[in-house]
Amino acid sequence: MADFNPSLVTLCCENSAFLVAEEENLPGVTPVKIPCGGQVEHYHILNAFDQGADGVMVLACLKENCKHFWGNDRAEKKVNYVKGMLENIGINAERLAYSPVAANNEYKYGELVKEMYDKLKEMGPMEGKVKK
Amino acid sequence: MNAQRKYPPAPEEMTFEPKVLVVGGGASGILSAEKAAELGLSVVLIEKTEELGGKAAQLSFLYQSNLSPSQWLKDKISSLEKNNKVTIYTNSQLEKVNGQVGNFKVTLNIEGKKEEMDIGAIIMATGMDLSSKMPAQVEKGAGSFLSQMEFEKQFTQLASGDSKTFVLVVKEDDFLIGCINALKYSKKLKEANHNVYVFFDEMKVSEEGTEKLYHQVREEGVTFIRGTNNLKIGQEEGKFSLTTIDPQLPVKLAKELVINFDYYIFNEDLLPGADTGKLAEILRVNLGPGGFFQEDNYHTEPVYSNRQGIYFVGACRMPDLLHNVQEQAGAAVNSIYQLSVADVKELMEKTPLIDVIKCAYCLTCYRSCPWNAIDLLYEIEGAAWDGAPYLHPLACQKCGCCVAECPNRAISFPGYTDEDMQKEFKKIGGKV
Amino acid sequence: MIIGERKPLEEVFDRTSSFNKILVLGCETCVAVCLAGGKKEAEETAEAISLHRKKENQPVEVKAESVQRQCEFEFIDEFKDLMNDYDVVLSLACGVGVQTMVDRYPEKIVLPGLNTTFLGYPLEQGVWMENCQACGDCVLDKTHGICPITRCTKSMLNGPCGGSSEGKCEISGDIEIECGWHLIHERLKALGKLDYMEEVEPPKNWSTSFHGGPRKIVREDVKIVRGE
Structure with a gap:
């Protein structure tokens, strides 16, 4: 699997993570802007997997630091719910992750994404993904 | 089948009522009313008690100027009374708030009579409550123990005479008022040749000029001793003494310190006003730490609440000094002004749109909106359930929480619709 | 709902x-x-x-x-x-x-x-609670708005059974179940109508409930017969 290059989607809150994600242009990573962690829908996460993502990360603001009070908490809850769904489906729930990132924390963003990317590389392509 | 239906009001119809309701007639309320009237907004000022002034009117002096607070407020009150932009109701309370910023429908209880009013924005300036607890059981001479507010009221009388001993005890709390009061008393008392001891846990001198004041009074001979937990009060025939060991000294040097004092001044517990919880329910705003109004959020401006058009000024958000309150009043009024001139049409284009045909009126959005920006409307043309929630463009902060929660996917967020997201997902892997 | x-x-x-x-x-x-x-x-x-x-x-x-x-x-x-x-x-x-x-x-x-x-209602967002069993013969007037059929685990009409302690039903295990008759008692007490606790309810007509098979309501006044 050495030649496998996973594709990772990061759903980034525009108030924090997206400001970092915009700057960092990492290969294989598709940052998607969302207005707040609270806007994340189960459907969108599943859809990202369906569209060919090997992993999805939801990145919102730090705890108690959400512009909209509880958006980041809701995002975390939703991610946990979808993790359950993924397990039922038979997909490794590790392919989905939630992390809080601050707007000025480029290093952490890079680290998180790299860690996830390496993990995905090890896991191999998404279960049932049609190889192009 | 799923055509978007717009429902009232159209952007042209949305007007911002240039009227501000100020709840509370203390210093914060008076300052807010004054600022709002200066900007040409009409003001309704309501006060629960019989007269304006609140707690600031009982202060006898300020630390940073020679201004007499009571006189200063009296002048402000009389100029407000003359101002034809300002209507003042005493013995009045806020009962109900409907609607959103720009068009709040407010029900007031004015001297027992209910009155409805259209209001553009609300400034809460309901102040705080003080609670004082005697530091010791005293048989005789309880008059020697005074809380800061009681002391302030009779300051000139008590500070007259010569060489009395005052003990000022400032127990630690979350606010700096206790410390600054102690400093300002020390200065005046020292000027009148009294002996002053200040016991404190944390000397909070973050306010402008207060650190200088602290050093100044120290040089003038006020004794500052850290630690308020080991104070023993002895009493004999109405004479009092205080015994303590300075915890800052090394053990070898530490010995009992006995102070015979005439007056023992302690700081009160500063508590949110008794009505704060009830008012928060009426206004649908969140309470902050300690039951005060301030929403403890990194991203919110200090005077903002979790609803647009509702602001907190003065001690009801956090007990603060008068000059800060003045700034808060300015900030609140400025942002009201900015909202009143905002381009509603432009905001509307970015606001999530509720499709009333798909809406099951399940109230999920209404309950999950962090900004309480959603109103429940009835008799909506074309709606599946006669009524539908309405997302107010001025109140909405565009976070999309309602969009994600809607079980019938009846809310679409311009820029983040399914198609937009799919477009983004199409890029997956394409970049490599 | x-x-x-x-x-x-x-x-x-x-x-x-x-x-x-x-x-x-x-x-x-x-x-x-x-x-x-x-x-x-x-x-x-x-x-x-x-x-x-x-x-x-x-x-x-x-x-x-x-x-x-x-x-x-x-x-x-x-x-x-x-x-x-x-x-x-x-x-x-x-x-x-x-x-x-x-x-x-x-x-x-x-x-x-x-x-x-x-059949129930949301206690808060995300929490739902059962409070009607559609028994077809409502007794809420007697118990002042708390349903003994639903809230009492044994659907008793003459409660409490004696098995409740500290307001909790005796069948409570990991999940605590409130004693319906305790709730009724507290409500009646608040309303000053405790007399009702003394009254003995006659057996209920369960034929209106599911025990009589699937139920059907026919209203001739609103039925539409084509060609009338």
Whole structure:
């Protein structure tokens, strides 16, 4: 699997993570802007997997630091719910992750994404993904 | 089948009522009313008690100027009374708030009579409550123990005479008022040749000029001793003494310190006003730490609440000094002004749109909106359930929480619709 | 309102495994309001099925739609053409919706995607509570608004049974169950109507309940007879 290059989607809150994600242009990573962690829908996460993502990360603001009070908490809850769904489906729930990132924390963003990317590389392509 | 239906009001119809309701007639309320009237907004000022002034009117002096607070407020009150932009109701309370910023429908209880009013924005300036607890059981001479507010009221009388001993005890709390009061008393008392001891846990001198004041009074001979937990009060025939060991000294040097004092001044517990919880329910705003109004959020401006058009000024958000309150009043009024001139049409284009045909009126959005920006409307043309929630463009902060929660996917967020997201997902892997 | 809960996904996958064209049909009324079977859940379920099948290497065609009220013939008729394109309908409506579909389209296979749980109300967002068993003979006037049939675990009309302690029912295990008759007692006490506790209720007419078989209401005054 050495030649496998996973594709990772990061759903980034525009108030924090997206400001970092915009700057960092990492290969294989598709940052998607969302207005707040609270806007994340189960459907969108599943859809990202369906569209060919090997992993999805939801990145919102730090705890108690959400512009909209509880958006980041809701995002975390939703991610946990979808993790359950993924397990039922038979997909490794590790392919989905939630992390809080601050707007000025480029290093952490890079680290998180790299860690996830390496993990995905090890896991191999998404279960049932049609190889192009 | 799923055509978007717009429902009232159209952007042209949305007007911002240039009227501000100020709840509370203390210093914060008076300052807010004054600022709002200066900007040409009409003001309704309501006060629960019989007269304006609140707690600031009982202060006898300020630390940073020679201004007499009571006189200063009296002048402000009389100029407000003359101002034809300002209507003042005493013995009045806020009962109900409907609607959103720009068009709040407010029900007031004015001297027992209910009155409805259209209001553009609300400034809460309901102040705080003080609670004082005697530091010791005293048989005789309880008059020697005074809380800061009681002391302030009779300051000139008590500070007259010569060489009395005052003990000022400032127990630690979350606010700096206790410390600054102690400093300002020390200065005046020292000027009148009294002996002053200040016991404190944390000397909070973050306010402008207060650190200088602290050093100044120290040089003038006020004794500052850290630690308020080991104070023993002895009493004999109405004479009092205080015994303590300075915890800052090394053990070898530490010995009992006995102070015979005439007056023992302690700081009160500063508590949110008794009505704060009830008012928060009426206004649908969140309470902050300690039951005060301030929403403890990194991203919110200090005077903002979790609803647009509702602001907190003065001690009801956090007990603060008068000059800060003045700034808060300015900030609140400025942002009201900015909202009143905002381009509603432009905001509307970015606001999530509720499709009333798909809406099951399940109230999920209404309950999950962090900004309480959603109103429940009835008799909506074309709606599946006669009524539908309405997302107010001025109140909405565009976070999309309602969009994600809607079980019938009846809310679409311009820029983040399914198609937009799919477009983004199409890029997956394409970049490599 | 009718409260439901989505079936475990494994069960959904298992039941639909033999079909290759699946229509997931939500209902936009009760089950949408209790966040179990609206359009959003229909889309989620459809997406999950599609992902699962992809993983199993058995591609499937899934579509998510939702009906205004799945228990009305007129509303489901709008989806007649669409249904013909699919092998099976996975209905996210309550049991009533599923059976209405079957009644209207006997040739179609309709599978339930939801467990219909009870009649209840939201205590707060995300928490639902049962408070009516549709017994057909309401006694709420006597107990002043707290249903002994639902809230008492034993549906006793002359409670409490003696097994409750500190306001909790004796069958409480890991989940604490409030004693319905304790609640009734407290409410009557607050209203100053404790006398009712002394009264003995005669046996209830259970024939109005499910014990008399499926119930049917016929109102001649509102029935429409064509050609009248």
